[in-house]
Amino acid sequence: MPLFQIKFMPENRIIQVESGTTLLTAAAQAEIFIKSGCGGKGTCGACKIVVLSGAPLVTGTGNLTPEQLAKGVRLACKTIIQGDMTVEVPPESRLQEHQVLLGDTQTGLLQESEHDLLEKFGHHPLATKQRIVLSVPTLTENTSDWARLNMELRRVLKAGEKPIHISFSVLQNLPETLRKADWNVSVTLTDLESGFVVTHVETGNDTPLYGLAIDIGTTTVVVYVINLLTGEIVDQQGSYNKQARYGDDVISRIVYAVESGEHLQEIRRAVVETINELIDKIFSRRSIKPTDVASAMVAGNTTMTQLFLGVDPKYIRLEPYIPTMSAVPPVSAREVGLHMLPEALVHCYPSVASYVGGDIVAGTLVTDLANGEDIILFIDIGTNGEIVLGNQDWLVACACSAGPSFEGGGITFGMRAMPGAIERVVIDSETLDVSLKVIGKRLPVGICGSGLVDCVAKLLQAGIIDRAGNFQMGHPSGSLRLRATDDDKEFVLAWAHQAGGQKDVVITENDVKNIIRAKGAIYAGIRSLLNMVAVDIEMISRIVIAGGFGNYLNVHDSVQIGLLPDLEPERFEFIGNSSVKGARLALLSQAAWREAEELGRKMTYVELSVGATFMDEYVSALFLPHTDLALFPSCH
Ligand code: FES
Numbered sequence: 001m002p003l004f005q006i007k008f009m010p011e012n013r014i015i016q017v018e019s020g021t022t023l024l025t026a027a028a029q030a031e032i033f034i035k036s037g038c039g040g041k042g043t044c045g046a047c048k049i050v051v052l053s054g055a056p057l058v059t060g061t062g063n064l065t066p067e068q069l070a071k072g073v074r075l076a077c078k079t080i081i082q083g084d085m086t087v088e089v090p091p092e093s094r095l096q097e098h099q100v101l102l103g104d105t106q107t108g109l110l111q112e113s114e115h116d117l118l119e120k121f122g123h124h125p126l127a128t129k130q131r132i133v134l135s136v137p138t139l140t141e142n143t144s145d146w147a148r149l150n151m152e153l154r155r156v157l158k159a160g161e162k163p164i165h166i167s168f169s170v171l172q173n174l175p176e177t178l179r180k181a182d183w184n185v186s187v188t189l190t191d192l193e194s195g196f197v198v199t200h201v202e203t204g205n206d207t208p209l210y211g212l213a214i215d216i217g218t219t220t221v222v223v224y225v226i227n228l229l230t231g232e233i234v235d236q237q238g239s240y241n242k243q244a245r246y247g248d249d250v251i252s253r254i255v256y257a258v259e260s261g262e263h264l265q266e267i268r269r270a271v272v273e274t275i276n277e278l279i280d281k282i283f284s285r286r287s288i289k290p291t292d293v294a295s296a297m298v299a300g301n302t303t304m305t306q307l308f309l310g311v312d313p314k315y316i317r318l319e320p321y322i323p324t325m326s327a328v329p330p331v332s333a334r335e336v337g338l339h340m341l342p343e344a345l346v347h348c349y350p351s352v353a354s355y356v357g358g359d360i361v362a363g364t365l366v367t368d369l370a371n372g373e374d375i376i377l378f379i380d381i382g383t384n385g386e387i388v389l390g391n392q393d394w395l396v397a398c399a400c401s402a403g404p405s406f407e408g409g410g411i412t413f414g415m416r417a418m419p420g421a422i423e424r425v426v427i428d429s430e431t432l433d434v435s436l437k438v439i440g441k442r443l444p445v446g447i448c449g450s451g452l453v454d455c456v457a458k459l460l461q462a463g464i465i466d467r468a469g470n471f472q473m474g475h476p477s478g479s480l481r482l483r484a485t486d487d488d489k490e491f492v493l494a495w496a497h498q499a500g501g502q503k504d505v506v507i508t509e510n511d512v513k514n515i516i517r518a519k520g521a522i523y524a525g526i527r528s529l530l531n532m533v534a535v536d537i538e539m540i541s542r543i544v545i546a547g548g549f550g551n552y553l554n555v556h557d558s559v560q561i562g563l564l565p566d567l568e569p570e571r572f573e574f575i576g577n578s579s580v581k582g583a584r585l586a587l588l589s590q591a592a593w594r595e596a597e598e599l600g601r602k603m604t605y606v607e608l609s610v611g612a613t614f615m616d617e618y619v620s621a622l623f624l625p626h627t628d629l630a631l632f633p634s635c636h
Contacts, residue, residue: 023076033095039247040077047076054085121589127295163195167343213583216300250303293340301357350600355399362582374541385522400525406449415446432479457557519563524617546578562625
């Protein structure tokens, strides 16, 4: 296959690529990440690039206009390399670094709530290190090396009847290691219910012992390094999931992965590479050796977990939507390819169903939902809204598709919560003048999920939209902000000269309708679960909201538009990235990990697509705040 030279601008980065490669793939090879909402099908138009020189084969142009085509604009996923090229990747087509939700804790001690939970469960990490001094074998005391070590470990660990296993590769090196260390060794072990596993034997030393808490999100990946001996957070790092090059959502990734075994491996490698880069950055900053990292705990949704392990995700998206496994057996770091002690065990949070995954089980654990009589509602809001309801006696869970609106998808000026995103909106009801709060104190270039919720609430309050989300033209103020275009109606949040872009930043009637559909799905999911277990909204003592979007959400506005139930603000609590918090807790406490495994088994999954309840609730929720105003007494 001939190789061609592709130059990416403005980086001026040159790579050699095989003929027949798409520009989308070539860009990823050059470490330039281009948006690919549809996973390369040529339908979303997100991957626009400009061909500055060269004559590629173009297999599709999607919705590109004749003017764009004349300027050299092409879809990277439908542009096939067949010669040298120079290509410009415009800023709007790039995945950009944004606020990756690391949680509130940076380094040092755990947050108070996490610390309390750790005290409750007990600090007893999954991996430990033991200093062992063995007697030297003689002609008369001639037990084998492993029996000698096993016996001493059994005594030190007070192992009783619990078996002690040794990883094969550790066994292979054991004779040399013991003798080189003069029979004075440090042994790293993982304590599983089924027995101890020796994962490393080295010369006796007092080096620290670390673990990795990993949250694999569809969009972002976060890694925390934890000192297993002290329980302290050593460092953390987050970035985009490199799988984003295969599509923005889980469905596009599944579609790509199931096309061939090679694709599955490619998409698996992308996330492993993401994690390893994060690990390497922390290790070099903190001078940590991979061999000092003895344990990893991964929390992610069901698809992310299967893709991380290279398990075929095909049946997740086919009715009746069956994941391959709920509980995940531990695997070695060597098998999955993580940069840590090769035989260290990597644990993955169990999934409940195809669309209620380990991240939700982790969130349920840190919410401490299953340990009291009070009924608690846990919601993780993103593209999917995952909802868990219950107490110590029962737990039910469901997932509803909210669509990408809350993450900025399908909204004219939608964007993720990153610098330049509008996160708060105030509209003067008389003049329609606008004040904005923008992330990073930058000029506004778009609006993120929390800003959209705020904006729709303020549009309703100012009489700019009615309860169905229809724009009410002819506002008495005569403000030029409210205007009709050829195919929609819109309200100007920031004029072009005040905004960071070249156009006015607007919210359209169509955007408002998308938000109403998204909030309607979440609220309908909550109501469906409540109906199923015959629990009244008033009976919920606490509503715990997780996720990047949830972290910045305004409760008052969320109730006003009917996204969240109309309860006193004191009952709401935001816990940020509960997935990684659950990973940290389980890494540090065997009892917490056992409870997490139990939670996975205990949760009853409710499939909302069965029966008419969800649809009825959804249709009723397509108003602001709801068709039934009696459910929202504070809103009228
Ligand atoms: Fe290229 Fe969607 S159009 S990735």
